[in-house]
Amino acid sequence: MPVEDSSSPPPIIVIWPDGQEQRARLLARHQVVDGWMYKIAVTLWNANDRGEIEPVTFRTWVDAPQHVRPVAGVDYDQVETRWIPPPLPVSDPGRPHGWVLQRIDERGRGPAQGILHAPDCQEAPPGAPVLGLDQALDQAEKPGMRLCSLCDAAGELDPMIRGFEHIDDDE
Structure with missing residues (x-):
């Protein structure tokens, strides 16, 4: 068995739909709402x-653990790993669900403005x-919109707007 280069991505076993297994490289792992996606590089x-x-x-994303398994003795701590941020607590769990829009009259000048509460x-x-x-x-996300900080609409919505990074599968 060849010696692994410590600078290259660690090996992982890919499980093909027909049950065959093949060694690949683990490039990244991202937590998604219903589990994990692993970005692998496999030579075909x-x-x-x-x-x-x-x-x-070939580089592609696969569901884990359904389509991959670790190689015994391999350390995966250095693999790029992204977790879904934990949900922020609602300022008052008993508050009514949803948000309302307060429109701000700018007398027709510029984009519509408002505040979400x-x-x-x-x-x-x-x-x-x-x-x-x-x-x-x-x-x-519209220009001129703000999120109310008095009722914590900003604390609830801002992380959902800015907190999730897009998974780039073009690498």
Whole structure:
């Protein structure tokens, strides 16, 4: 067995749909809502433009642990690992769900502006329709929108807007 280069990504075993196993390299692991995704690099045979068979390294994301297993004795501590941040506590778990939008009149100049509040915030406009999470996030990302810090709408929504990094699978 060849000596592993300590600077290269550690080995991992890929489990193919038909049950065969193959050694690959573990490039990254990211926690997702329902488990883990592992980015692997696996070398396969491929026919090039001249019809010659050559080894090619493919990189892809796979579900873990369904499609990978560790190699005994290998340390994976140095692999890039991203966890989903723990949910922030709601300032008042008994507060009504959702958010409401307070529109700020700018007399038609510039983009629409507003503030998102919890429905029971003292600054929230009375009778405003309650927005669900997706609607609130859509509003929060618009230019000129702010999140109320009095009712902690900012504490609840800001991490969801800025706290999750996009998984880049083009590497």
